[in-house]
Amino acid sequence: MKSQQKCIVIFALVCCFAVLVALIFSAVDVLGEDDDILNDDNCSDICQVVLVENIPEDISISHEGTTSLTAGLHSLLDLAQKSVEIVSPWWDLNSTEQDSRFPQAKQGRLLLHRLLGLKAQHVQLKIASSTASPELDLLSHYGADVRYLNMTALTKGLLHSSFWVVDRKHVYIGSAAMDWRSLSTLKELGIVVYECRCLAVDLHRIFNLYWQLEYKEFVPTIWSKRLSALYSKEEHFSFHLNGSLARAYFSSSPNIFRPKDRTTDTEAIFRVIQDAKRFICISMTDYLPLLSSTSHTKYWSRIDGMLREALVLKNLQIRLLISCREQTHPLTFNFLWSLQNLCIQISNCSMEARFFSPRVRDDGSPQDVHHHRYVVTDNSVYIGNLDWVGNEFVYNAGAGLVVSEPGRSSTLSGRLRAVFDRDWRSPYAKPLQPNKIPTCSWSTAGVKGHTGHTEDTAGPNASL
Ligand SMILES: *[C@@H]1O[C@H](CO)[C@@H](O)[C@H](O)[C@H]1NC(C)=O
Ligand SMILES: *[C@@H]1O[C@H](CO)[C@@H](O)[C@H](O)[C@H]1NC(C)=O
Ligand SMILES: *[C@@H]1O[C@H](CO)[C@@H](O)[C@H](O)[C@H]1NC(C)=O
Numbered sequence: 459m460k461s462q463q464k465c466i467v468i469f470a471l472v473c474c475f476a477v478l479v480a481l482i483f484s485a486v487d488v489l490g491e492d493d494d495i496l497n498d499d500n501c502s503d504i505c506q507v508v509l510v511e512n513i514p515e516d517i518s519i520s521h522e523g524t525t526s527l528t529a530g531l532h533s534l535l536d537l538a539q540k541s542v543e544i545v546s547p548w549w550d551l552n553s554t555e556q557d558s559r560f561p562q563a564k565q566g567r568l569l570l571h572r573l574l575g576l577k578a579q580h581v582q583l584k585i586a587s588s589t590a591s592p593e594l595d596l597l598s599h600y601g602a603d604v605r606y607l608n609m610t611a612l613t614k615g616l617l618h619s620s621f622w623v624v625d626r627k628h629v630y631i632g633s634a635a636m637d638w639r640s641l642s643t644l645k646e647l648g649i650v651v652y653e654c655r656c657l658a659v660d661l662h663r664i665f666n667l668y669w670q671l672e673y674k675e676f677v678p679t680i681w682s683k684r685l686s687a688l689y690s691k692e693e694h695f696s697f698h699l700n701g702s703l704a705r706a707y708f709s710s711s712p713n714i715f716r717p718k719d720r721t722t723d724t725e726a727i728f729r730v731i732q733d734a735k736r737f738i739c740i741s742m743t744d745y746l747p748l749l750s751s752t753s754h755t756k757y758w759s760r761i762d763g764m765l766r767e768a769l770v771l772k773n774l775q776i777r778l779l780i781s782c783r784e785q786t787h788p789l790t791f792n793f794l795w796s797l798q799n800l801c802i803q804i805s806n807c808s809m810e811a812r813f814f815s816p817r818v819r820d821d822g823s824p825q826d827v828h829h830h831r832y833v834v835t836d837n838s839v840y841i842g843n844l845d846w847v848g849n850e851f852v853y854n855a856g857a858g859l860v861v862s863e864p865g866r867s868s869t870l871s872g873r874l875r876a877v878f879d880r881d882w883r884s885p886y887a888k889p890l891q892p893n894k895i896p897t898c899s900w901s902t903a904g905v906k907g908h909t910g911h912t913e914d915t916a917g918p919n920a921s922l
C-alpha cells in the first residue's frame with residue numbers, strides 16, 4: 459500500500475516536471491495579449507478587397523481593375539489608428555540616390571517618411587526582420603519596435619514573408635518587399651483586404667509567431683495556443699468579399715513554423731490545384747523543382763508532381779508565366795519542356811509556358827522585373843510570398859492567402875484572371891520555343907553546387 463502511494467506521488471511529480479519543461483521549452487507567451495479574442499460582434503464577415511499592383515513606368519500595360527501598390531499601402535496607413543505590423547524580407551526604401559534615374563523611386567522615401575511619422579500619431583509600428591539595416595535602426599530610433607529573428611539558426615533559410623497587419627483589421631499580403639524597387643522598377647502584385655478582423659487576426663498570429671522567435675536559437679516543439687491558426691484548409695473563414703460569398707485562410711512556411719492547425723503553403727497550393735475544375739494560371743518569378751544545399755541537389759517533386767497529375771489525370775489547362783532574367787536557372791526550361799511534352803497525344807491536356815521579359819540592360823542581358831507569386835484557377839486564388847523553388851518552401855519563411863469563391867460570381871478570381879491574361883497576351887511574354895533555351899539564361903544547363911536558399915536576386919544588392 460505504502461509503495462503504491464509512493465508511486466502515485468512520484469508519478470505526479472514527474473507529470474508536473476514534464477509540464478514545466480514543456481512550458482519552458484515551448485517559448486510560449488503565457489501572458490499574451492487578450493485582444494485577439496473574437497466574437498460575433500467584432501468578427502465582421504463583410505470585407506472589401508482590392509488587388510494592388512506595381513507596374514513599372516516603362517512597361518506599357520494598364521491596371522486591369524487593380525489599384526497601385528503605393529496607393530494601397532498609403533490607404534492602409536491612412537486607416538491606421540492603433541498598430542501597424544510589418545514583415546518584409548529586407549528594407550531598402552530610402553531611394554535618395556536613385557531619384558534622378560528613376561522618378562518613381564521617390565515613392566520608397568515617401569513611404570519611409572510616413573512610417574517614421576507613425577509614432578507621432580500614436581500608432582505603434584512593429585517590425586519583424588531577419589537582417590539588420592540602417593533603415594531599421596532609423597525606424598527604431600523613431601519609436602518602432604523592431605525584433606530580429608536568427609533565421610540561420612532557426613531554419614538555415616531566410617525570412618521571405620511580406621505582409622502588413624493594420625489595427626488587426628486590415629491586411630496586405632503579396633510579392634513586394636519594403637524596397638523602393640517594389641514601388642517603382644519591379645512588377646509586383648498583392649492584395650489588400652479591408653475591414654476584415656477575423657482574417658487580420660489570423661495573419662497577426664503568423665506575425666506574432668515571428669515576434670516570439672526573437673533571440674531563439676531553435677524552433678519550439680510546442681507552440682502557444684495563441685499562435686494556433688484560426689482558419690485552415692479544413693476550416694475556412696466564410697465571408698462576403700465585395701458582396702459575393704467567399705472562403706479564405708492563410709498558409710505559412712516552412713513546415714517547422716507550424717503551430718496547431720496552420721496549413722502549410724505546399725498544402726494550400728495542393729488544395730488550390732486539386733480544386734481547380736478547368737484551368738490553372740501560375741505567375742511566378744522562378745519555377746525550379748529542385749532542393750539544393752551546399753553538398754548536394756535533389757529533385758523536389760511536391761509542386762511539379764501536382765501539376766503533372768493535374769495535366770494527365772484531370773485534363774486541366776495549365777499556363778505558367780515565369781520571369782525571364784539573367785538569374786533564371788537554365789534547368790527551368792528543361793522542367794517546363796518536360797511538363798509541356800507530357801501532354802503529347804492526350805486530348806484536352808494543355809500546358810503552355812511563357813517568359814516575361816520586358817527590359818534589358820545595356821549589355822543586352824534581361825533584367826529582373828516580373829516579381830509575381832500567385833496562382834489563379836477557375837474558382838480560387840493563392841497569393842503568396844514564396845517562389846516555386848524547392849528551397850523556398852523547405853527553408854524559408856513565407857505566408858500565403860487562399861481565397862475560394864464557390865459561387866458563380868468569382869469577383870477576385872475573375873479579376874486576377876484578367877490580370878494574368880493581360881500579362882500573358884502582352885508583347886513582353888514570349889513563348890517557350892522547343893529545344894531552344896531562351897536568352898534569359900546565359901549560363902549553360904547543369905546543376906551547379908549553389909545553395910539555392912541564398913538571397914533572392916531581387917534583393918537590395920540586385921544590380922539595375
Ligand atoms: C472582440 O470583442 C471582445 C468582447 O467584446 C473583446 O474582448 C475582444 O478584445 C474583441 N476583439 C478584438 C480583436 O477587437
Ligand atoms: C537616405 O540616404 C541619404 C544618402 O544615402 C541620407 O543622407 C539620408 O539621411 C537617408 N534618409 C533617411 C530618411 O534615412
Ligand atoms: C545566428 O545563429 C548562428 C548559429 O547558431 C550564429 O552563429 C550567429 O552568430 C547568430 N547570429 C546572430 C546575429 O545572433
Ligand SMILES: *[C@@H]1O[C@H](CO)[C@@H](O)[C@H](O)[C@H]1NC(C)=O
Pocket residue numbers: 773805806
Ligand atoms: C474534352 O473536352 C470536351 C469539351 O470540353 C469534352 O466534351 C470531352 O469529353 C473532353 N474529353 C476528355 C477525354 O476529357
Ligand SMILES: *[C@@H]1O[C@H](CO)[C@@H](O)[C@H](O)[C@H]1NC(C)=O
Pocket residue numbers: 506507508509523700869870873
Ligand atoms: C471591391 O470593391 C472595391 C470598392 O467598391 C473596388 O474598388 C474593388 O476593385 C473591388 N475588388 C474586386 C476584386 O472586385
